[in-house]
Amino acid sequence: MEKQTTLSAKQRLIRSSSKNPGETRGKILVSLCALIIIIATLSITLFLAIKGLQSFIVNGLNPLEFLFSSEWNPTSSDPQYGALPFILGSLAVTLLSALIAGPLGIGCAIFMTEISTSIGKKVLQPVIELLVGIPSVVYGFIGLTVLVPFIRNTFSGSATGFSLLTGTIVLSVMILPTVTTIATDAMSSLPNSLREGSLALGATRWQTIKKVLIPAALPSLMTAIVLGMARAFGEALAVQMVIGNVRDLPGSLLDPSATLTTIITLNMGYTTYGSVDNNTLWSMGLILLIISFIFILIIRYLSARRKI
Amino acid sequence: MQQQMVEKRNSIFDVVDLNLWYDDFHALKNINLEMNEKEVTAIIGPSGCGKSTFIKTMNLMIQMIPTVKMSGQINFEGSNIIEGKVDLVSLRKHVGMIFQKGNPFPQSIFDNIAYGPRIHGIKDKKKLNEIVESSLKDVALWDEVKDRLNSSAIGLSGGQQQRLCIARTLATKPEVILMDEPTSALDPISTLKIEELITELKSKYTIVIVTHNMQQAARISDKTAFFLNGEVIEYDQTDIIFSNPKDRRTEDYITGRFG
Ligand SMILES: Nc1ncnc2c1ncn2[C@@H]1O[C@H](COP(=O)(O)OP(=O)(O)OP(=O)(O)O)[C@@H](O)[C@H]1O
Ligand SMILES: [Mg+2]
Numbered sequence: 001m002e003k004q005t006t007l008s009a010k011q012r013l014i015r016s017s018s019k020n021p022g023e024t025r026g027k028i029l030v031s032l033c034a035l036i037i038i039i040a041t042l043s044i045t046l047f048l049a050i051k052g053l054q055s056f057i058v059n060g061l062n063p064l065e066f067l068f069s070s071e072w073n074p075t076s077s078d079p080q081y082g083a084l085p086f087i088l089g090s091l092a093v094t095l096l097s098a099l100i101a102g103p104l105g106i107g108c109a110i111f112m113t114e115i116s117t118s119i120g121k122k123v124l125q126p127v128i129e130l131l132v133g134i135p136s137v138v139y140g141f142i143g144l145t146v147l148v149p150f151i152r153n154t155f156s157g158s159a160t161g162f163s164l165l166t167g168t169i170v171l172s173v174m175i176l177p178t179v180t181t182i183a184t185d186a187m188s189s190l191p192n193s194l195r196e197g198s199l200a201l202g203a204t205r206w207q208t209i210k211k212v213l214i215p216a217a218l219p220s221l222m223t224a225i226v227l228g229m230a231r232a233f234g235e236a237l238a239v240q241m242v243i244g245n246v247r248d249l250p251g252s253l254l255d256p257s258a259t260l261t262t263i264i265t266l267n268m269g270y271t272t273y274g275s276v277d278n279n280t281l282w283s284m285g286l287i288l289l290i291i292s293f294i295f296i297l298i299i300r301y302l303s304a305r306r307k308i
Numbered sequence: 309m310q311q312q313m314v315e316k317r318n319s320i321f322d323v324v325d326l327n328l329w330y331d332d333f334h335a336l337k338n339i340n341l342e343m344n345e346k347e348v349t350a351i352i353g354p355s356g357c358g359k360s361t362f363i364k365t366m367n368l369m370i371q372m373i374p375t376v377k378m379s380g381q382i383n384f385e386g387s388n389i390i391e392g393k394v395d396l397v398s399l400r401k402h403v404g405m406i407f408q409k410g411n412p413f414p415q416s417i418f419d420n421i422a423y424g425p426r427i428h429g430i431k432d433k434k435k436l437n438e439i440v441e442s443s444l445k446d447v448a449l450w451d452e453v454k455d456r457l458n459s460s461a462i463g464l465s466g467g468q469q470q471r472l473c474i475a476r477t478l479a480t481k482p483e484v485i486l487m488d489e490p491t492s493a494l495d496p497i498s499t500l501k502i503e504e505l506i507t508e509l510k511s512k513y514t515i516v517i518v519t520h521n522m523q524q525a526a527r528i529s530d531k532t533a534f535f536l537n538g539e540v541i542e543y544d545q546t547d548i549i550f551s552n553p554k555d556r557r558t559e560d561y562i563t564g565r566f567g
Contacts, residue, residue, distance in 0.1 A: 193411035195475070200369055200407075202400035211423070214493055216414045287512040307414035307462065 014196070016122030029075025045289065053204040055081070055279035061088065063196045066283060070245040074277050082279050083260070085249045087287060090259040092250070094233045097171035101232075102225040104172075105179030109224075112180075113187040114209050120184075131177040143170040148242055157254040159279060162244030170238050175228035182227055186220030187213065230295040234288065236261035260284045317344035320484065320514050321366065324389075326380035328350060334362050337382070338479065345483075348506065348515045350525035350546065352422070352562065353535030359518045362392060362484050365518065367403040384484075401428055404477035407488040410469030412461035417453050418474060420461045424480035441473040443494070447505055457459045466500025474505065485509070487517040491524070491538075503528050522562055527549050534558045 044163045060082055108128075112120030147169060153160030172243025190213055199209040214221070236259075244256020245266060264281050271278040323341040328336035332523075335358050341350050347362060351359045358541060364370040367388060381388045389399060401424075412420050421440040430436060440457070444450040449471045453464070461472055477485060489500040506515060506528050519525050525532055526546060533543040534555075542549060542558045551558045 191411070193407060193409065194413060196369065196372075196405075196407060197411040197413065197476075198423070199372070200367060200400055200405040201427065201476065203423075203427045204397065204399045205429050211427070212413050212415075307460070 047255045048286050048289055051282035055276060055283045059276045059279055070249050081283055082137035085247055086258050086260045086263050086284065088249065090233060091136040093167045093171055093239060093259060094229050096168040097232045098171040098177055098225050098229045101176045101179050101189055101228055105176050105224065106183045106221055109187050110209060112184050128180055130176045136235060136238040139170055139174050140238035143238060143242040155254050157252065160244065162242060162255065162256045163254045164250050164257045165188045167243035170242055171232045171235060174235060174238060175232050178231050179224045179228040182224035183221050186217045186224060190216050216307055219302045221301050223302045226295055230292060233291060234261065234263045240265055260288055317347065318339050320345045320385060322383040323529060325380040325477040326382060328365065329377045331375045335538050336456050337538055340542055341533060341540060343514060345514050347531060348510050348517065348529045349534060350529035350532045351516065351518045352532060358416045358538045359535055360488050363488050363516060364519055366486055367405055369405060401480050402482050403486065404480060404482035406474055406477060406485060406490045408489045410466060410473045412469050412472050414460060414462050417461045417472065418457040419467040421476050421479045424476060428480060439479050443479040446478050447471040447475040449475060458554045467494050467501060468495060470502060485513045489518050489520060492520065534561060
């Protein structure tokens with residue numbers, strides 16, 4: 001008697017795992033979603049790779065010159081395509097804005113999680129959500145209207161107000177919510193037992209933050225900064241409105257400059273598909289993709305090093 | 309003879325008419341307990357009776373909860389810690405705490421132990437080395453970890469982590485060690501090790517331990533306090549509590565009739 005029931009239970013178990021039609025349908029559905037995303041990503045990457053390499057393969061540009069020459073002169077009789085000023089411009093605004101938004105965002109996150117949770121929830125959180133909701137063009141517009149004249153009038157080194165510094169400040173504000181949100185998640189996901197353990201040993205709150213919590217959350221805090229950098233690196237519109245868009249290497253923070261993204265958005269309407277000029281823009285797009293990929297690698301490396 | 313020895317001990321904690329509220333909830337009611345130096349006091353009682361709440365008042369960790377209000381006295385070495393401005397840093401240096409689950413910092417084993425001494429101002433590398441070594445030896449962890457002091461404490465087993473946390477507390481040279489169910493997350497062998505450790509530590513430290521394990525209380529403690537619904541029902545020598553309790557409710561609890 002008992003043996004029979006176990007047998008039938010076994011049979012039931014086997015049947016339910018293999019012959020449930022809903023199960024199979026669900027599996028197909030989600031696999032399809034996954035497949036679509038993979039195909040979309042692969043085709044974009046492939047397309048960008050093919051288009052981006054054409055200026056070197058079809059038009060015969062020297063890739064080294066493209067990467068390392070600072071002469072960008074597509075319209076002269078002997079056209080030159082050196083994208084270095086834009087590559088450096090992109091990297092400069094990205095690093096500089098991370099330098100500003102990183103400490104600010106992490107400081108904000110620590111205030112919200114460790115110092116005053118209630119002010120954090122009631123005031124800072126909504127402010128940050130608001131900052132996320134503002135479209136890039138509005139940031140650019142405010143930068144153009146407020147920041148550009150301010151820089152022009154404050155620093156004698158800046159003739160126009162359009163500068164690397166202006167772009168950096170606008171970008172810092174734009175990536176601040178990203179950095180703050182992820183840093184806040186990182187801090188608040190630390191187990192309370194760490195705080196208790198440190199306080200119970202006689203540490204003050206600040207010692208606890210500095211010597212236990214920040215080191216414990218460090219990989220995640222770095223991820224917050226890198227994600228902010230990825231956002232800054234890809235931003236085009238707002239930067240384009242305030243950075244000045246010149247093709248020379250900037251000599252100082254107050255000089256106007258340009259980035260890969262601003263050059264692409266500015267020029268794509270004026271070049272014909274398939275021309276050298278158009279192809280070099282694709283090459284810049286490819287560089288953007290490759291550097292974003294490097295950001296992702298860094299983030300993966302950091303998450304693997306998470307301690308808690 | 310033994311009776312005389314017990315009486316010679318100095319009182320270190322003297323709790324007088326302690327009441328505690330979480331908002332309106334009266335969690336501790338008129339607690340009166342006196343604990344002597346170098347004694348192990350076990351705190352037993354059913355879940356929710358206020359054991360953790362009580363033990364957290366003794367190093368004022370309870371003040372992390374903003375809704376808490378207290379009245380009465382907790383005299384630590386003669387001064388009332390719930391009145392006026394208390395130096396929490398110094399209080400917690402003298403009254404250490406071990407938690408239910410080992411909570412090492414995600415740092416090296418060495419840095420974990422050196423954390424307390426460092427925040428209390430010891431910078432000398434040689435001194436720190438000595439403290440780390442002696443603390444780890446005191447918890448019988450030295451031989452297991454001496455070759456990997458610089459690797460992360462997170463890689464240790466649960467029992468090793470708990471012993472590391474005890475060593476970390478010992479490193480600040482406390483007089484009292486509070487333990488809130490220190491073995492409830494451990495396997496029987498690690499539990500046994502911690503119990504042996506407590507029996508050794510009691511020659512040097514005053515220990516207060518919350519436990520749900522009656523055998524544990526009977527094995528390692530000198531005195532036992534039985535809590536029920538925020539009150540101390542009975543507080544006496546452990547052998548008396550377990551062999552001849554005066555209150556019917558104590559008897560019911562230790563014989564497993566409720567709780
Ligand atoms: N932060 C808090 N806010 C409000 N009430 C609380 C809080 N912490 C504990 N309490 C209440 O106080 C009472 C005592 O809790 P406590 O944690 O001290 O019990 P315990 O004896 O340690 O129980 P256990 O054996 O389950 O650990 C419980 O009724 C609990 O619900
Ligand atoms: Mg408890």
